[in-house]
Amino acid sequence: MTEPVLRFTGSELSFGSRTLWRDLDLDVEPGEFIAVLGPNGSGKTTLLRTVLGQTSTTAGTMTVNGRLGYIPQQHADDSDTMMLRGRDLVGFGADGSSWGLGLRGLRSRRARVDAALAEVDATRYASSPVGLLSGGEQQRLRIAQALTRDPAILLCDEPLASLDLKSQQLVVDLLDARRRRANTAILFVTHELNPVLPFVDRVVYLAGGQFRVGTVDEVMNSETLSELYGSPIDVLRVGGRLVVIGGEDSHHCIEHGYADEAAS
Ligand SMILES: Nc1ncnc2c1ncn2[C@@H]1O[C@H](COP(=O)(O)OP(=O)(O)OP(=O)(O)O)[C@@H](O)[C@H]1O
Numbered sequence: 283m284t285e286p287v288l289r290f291t292g293s294e295l296s297f298g299s300r301t302l303w304r305d306l307d308l309d310v311e312p313g314e315f316i317a318v319l320g321p322n323g324s325g326k327t328t329l330l331r332t333v334l335g336q337t338s339t340t341a342g343t344m345t346v347n348g349r350l351g352y353i354p355q356q357h358a359d360d361s362d363t364m365m366l367r368g369r370d371l372v373g374f375g376a377d378g379s380s381w382g383l384g385l386r387g388l389r390s391r392r393a394r395v396d397a398a399l400a401e402v403d404a405t406r407y408a409s410s411p412v413g414l415l416s417g418g419e420q421q422r423l424r425i426a427q428a429l430t431r432d433p434a435i436l437l438c439d440e441p442l443a444s445l446d447l448k449s450q451q452l453v454v455d456l457l458d459a460r461r462r463r464a465n466t467a468i469l470f471v472t473h474e475l476n477p478v479l480p481f482v483d484r485v486v487y488l489a490g491g492q493f494r495v496g497t498v499d500e501v502m503n504s505e506t507l508s509e510l511y512g513s514p515i516d517v518l519r520v521g522g523r524l525v526v527i528g529g530e531d532s533h534h535c536i537e538h539g540y541a542d543e544a545a546s
Pocket residue numbers: 297302320321322323324325326327328329
């Protein structure tokens with residue numbers, strides 16, 4: 283049996299009287315694609331921050347078995363980067379251990395940046411100022427930045443936010459290709475499940491201090507979500523997509539015509 287790349291055992295995280303999760307047991311296998319869902323403020327980003335070691339749990343244990351790559355949430359002011367070239371942005375991911383290593387360290391850093399740029403097919407705009415690139419191109423660079431560390435786990439915080447449908451598909455395809463090629467596990471925080479639905483192995487759904495973990499069919503059904511939210515929720519399958527009606531987070535599965543637009 284393969285070792286999980288990430289293991290939570292009896293995990294709990296509370297801030298004062300507010301509990302985000304309790305009794306969380308989760309093994310993430312190499313190459314697994316896990317969608318992390320839930321309404322605003324339910325703890326999705328905090329779950330990623332916990333894996334990164336930036337937030338401590340209040341009970342239980344967590345074991346990370348491999349290098350981490352992180353694609354943080356994109357903020358509007360990130361694009362104020364006319365002085366920064368694509369290659370510089372990607373290079374931030376390769377920094378750290380290479381500083382002070384002299385020429386060999388610099389060559390190795392350059393090779394890692396070049397390989398990551400090639401992996402996301404961004405070599406042609408590596409010299410362009412980041413501020414001149416489209417949202418989708420910038421997101422490719424941010425994926426490349428995370429890949430310079432050759433991660434065993436990629437933590438992605440809403441990587442599709444503010445992207446058009448074609449760019450969303452491109453980002454999802456890049457991440458899926460990475461996990462197939464390198465067996466990299468993916469923890470993917472999203473408000474929109476449909477763009478990643480074909481790739482998702484399991485869902486972690488956080489809401490109101492509780493959670494459900496399971497396959498899409500096990501979690502994304504009316505009975506399970508109604509129980510989790512404590513109010514009636516309808517989950518419908520329409521043409522291979524999910525539509526959630528009711529609940530605070532009903533927007534997260536609203537139809538976007540992703541597949542149709544992307545194919546056109
Ligand atoms: N260090 C902290 N101290 C106190 N409260 C915190 C801390 N970090 C996060 N929180 C709270 O925990 C809750 C979960 O926040 P988090 O950002 O993880 O939610 P989220 O599910 O990612 O939300 P969104 O979908 O809006 O991005 C929020 O109410 C937040 O204010």
